[in-house]
Amino acid sequence: MKWRGLFRLVHRDVGSFCVALTLAYGLSGLAVNHLDDWNPSYRFETRRVELGAIPPGTPAELEAHVVRALAFDPKHVRGHVQDSDTAFRVFLVGGEEVALDLRTGSATHKTVARRAVLFQVNALHLNHLKGVWTYVADAFAIALMVLAITGMTMMKGDAGLRGRGKWFVGAGLLVPLGFILYVLQ
Amino acid sequence: MRSLAPARLAVILAALLMAVPACDKGPARGEAAAKLAAGADTAAKATAEPAAAPGTPYGAGVKLAAATSIAEILGAPETFKGKTVRVEGMITDVCAQRGCWMELAGEAAGEKLRFKVDDGDMVFPVEAKGKYAVAEGVVAVNELTGDDARAYAEYQAKEAGKEFDPASVTDPMRIVRLDGVGAVLRDQK
Numbered sequence: 563m564k565w566r567g568l569f570r571l572v573h574r575d576v577g578s579f580c581v582a583l584t585l586a587y588g589l590s591g592l593a594v595n596h597l598d599d600w601n602p603s604y605r606f607e608t609r610r611v612e613l614g615a616i617p618p619g620t621p622a623e624l625e626a627h628v629v630r631a632l633a634f635d636p637k638h639v640r641g642h643v644q645d646s647d648t649a650f651r652v653f654l655v656g657g658e659e660v661a662l663d664l665r666t667g668s669a670t671h672k673t674v675a676r677r678a679v680l681f682q683v684n685a686l687h688l689n690h691l692k693g694v695w696t697y698v699a700d701a702f703a704i705a706l707m708v709l710a711i712t713g714m715t716m717m718k719g720d721a722g723l724r725g726r727g728k729w730f731v732g733a734g735l736l737v738p739l740g741f742i743l744y745v746l747q
Numbered sequence: 748m749r750s751l752a753p754a755r756l757a758v759i760l761a762a763l764l765m766a767v768p769a770c771d772k773g774p775a776r777g778e779a780a781a782k783l784a785a786g787a788d789t790a791a792k793a794t795a796e797p798a799a800a801p802g803t804p805y806g807a808g809v810k811l812a813a814a815t816s817i818a819e820i821l822g823a824p825e826t827f828k829g830k831t832v833r834v835e836g837m838i839t840d841v842c843a844q845r846g847c848w849m850e851l852a853g854e855a856a857g858e859k860l861r862f863k864v865d866d867g868d869m870v871f872p873v874e875a876k877g878k879y880a881v882a883e884g885v886v887a888v889n890e891l892t893g894d895d896a897r898a899y900a901e902y903q904a905k906e907a908g909k910e911f912d913p914a915s916v917t918d919p920m921r922i923v924r925l926d927g928v929g930a931v932l933r934d935q936k
Contacts, residue, residue, distance in 0.1 A: 601843055604873050640877030640934070643839050644856040651839070653877025674873050690846075690870040 566716055573712035576705050583686075583702050590687035593680050603681045604674050611660075613667040621650070628652045628660055632671065800881045802933030805869040809833055809883045809931050817853030817860045820886060824923040827886040834860060834925065835881050838871075838932070844906065846870035849930075851880055864927035871932075879936045884925035896920035 593602035613631045616624065625642040628634075629652065640653040652660045657674040685691060689699055714723055714731060723731065800809045811833035820827050820834065836851035839859060848863040849871045862882045891899055897916045904911035 597844055604843060606843070641837055643837055643852045645839075646857050653837075653839075655874075655877075657841075657872070657874035657876045659876060688867060688870070690867075 566718060569712040569716040573709060573716055576712075577709055580702065580705050580709065584706075586683040587687050587702075590680070590683040594684060594688065603677055603684050605677055607673045607675075609671050611669045611671050613662065613669055616662070616664050616667050624650055624662075624664075625652050628662060628669070632660065800931040802879075802881070802931040805871065805930045805932065806864065806927060807883070807929035809881050809929055811883055814881070817851060817858055818855060820860060820925075821853065821858060821923055824886065824888045824921070828888045829885060831883065831885050831928065832925070833881065833883045834862075835879070835936075836860070838875050838878050838880050841871050841873050841875055842906070843873050846872060849875065849880065849882075851882065861924040862927050862930065863924050869927060869930065871930075875932055878932050878934060880930055880932050882925060882927065882930040884927040884929075887922075887924050887926050889922040889924075891920040891922060893917055893919050 590602075596602070611632065613628065617627065619627065621642055621644055625639065628642075628650075629636055629639055634654060638655045638658075640655060642650065642652045644650050648664045650662045650664055652662070654660075658672065660669050660671050662669040686695065686699075689696060714727060717723075717727065719725060721727070811831065813833065814835045815827070815832040817834055817836055820832065834851060836853060838849050839852045840850040842848045845866050847866050847868075847870070848861050850859045850861050852859055862880070862884055893916070896919055897913055899920065899922070900916045901911045901913065
């Protein structure tokens with residue numbers, strides 16, 4: 563088999579094998595590029611609740627009062643913290659919390675939920691898993707380089723690198739090069 | 748190459764990648780699984796942590812046996828500056844964007860110590876709020892000028908999604924934090 567034939571075969575099969583991760587990393591890339599504008603992994607919701615006058619008591623009693631008033635399942639309560647003389651928080655499983663103003667009885671109930679799909683693809687893309695996933699991600703990075711090289715060279719003639727290919731490769735090089743030269747200097 | 752049926756070739760490729768975890772002998776497998784399930788109270792505890800600190804390990808875990816109280820560190824930060832300490836406390840806040848810090852509560856009201864790591868070094872899940880952390884790190888003391896303090900406070904407010912009034916910060920600020928080495932998170936003390 564000639565080398566171009568081999569490259570086409572490698573490009574086709576490695577490309578197919580990488581479809582899932584390429585889409586996952588691409589999706590995550592879009593999501594985390596805009597980290598300043600939103601949280602790509604979690605969705606937060608806050609609602610105001612009024613608990614009325616708060617009876618004096620120990621922190622444990624205050625926690626019990628909040629749990630009763632908001633009808634939480636006591637099994638879901640993790641604990642509490644007294645942030646100041648007037649600020650008290652109760653934590654529930656899953657990162658949920660109630661922040662209470664002891665003077666007014668006003669509280670905010672914050673809940674957190676993972677964004678479906680995005681949480682998982684971000685964890686893979688940003689290598690939150692560490693350990694062995696690092697090697698899988700390394701293999702994927704190498705596969706992408708193989709795809710670039712085989713993709714660039716597998717066609718010959720006018721459709722190949724010596725024909726229209728060189729313009730596209732050149733244009734693709736100019737974009738990052740332009741940013742490096744004009745923005746990073 | 749052509750003699751291999753495509754299905755067989757694809758399965759071999761996948762099997763090769765799946766075999767990597769099987770070759771891994773370290774604690775990372777349990778750790779990774781636990782981190783995926785982070786926030787769930789049933790997070791895997793089958794890790795190679797010392798018996799003194801059960802839970803889900805992050806980074807290098809915890810090596811020191813004796814804990815220093817957060818009050819002690821905040822009371823005399825210069826004494827501890829540059830020293831590696833172990834602290835324990837309830838997690839009251841976590842960096843929502845990158846999971847790159849968590850705040851631990853001391854015994855007294857308002858006592859908090861931030862445990863900071865480099866982005867991606869360890870990633871603490873937002874769902875960890877209210878859990879108990881045993882953390883080990885190096886005490887860092889940073890003196891901020893008025894301008895730096897304002898910029899810092901503005902960043903903190905933005906991160907927390909709160910409004911910021913620049914006039915509210917005029918004085919220099921001292922930041923005491925723990926530069927994280929490792930931690931163990933668990934449901935209860």
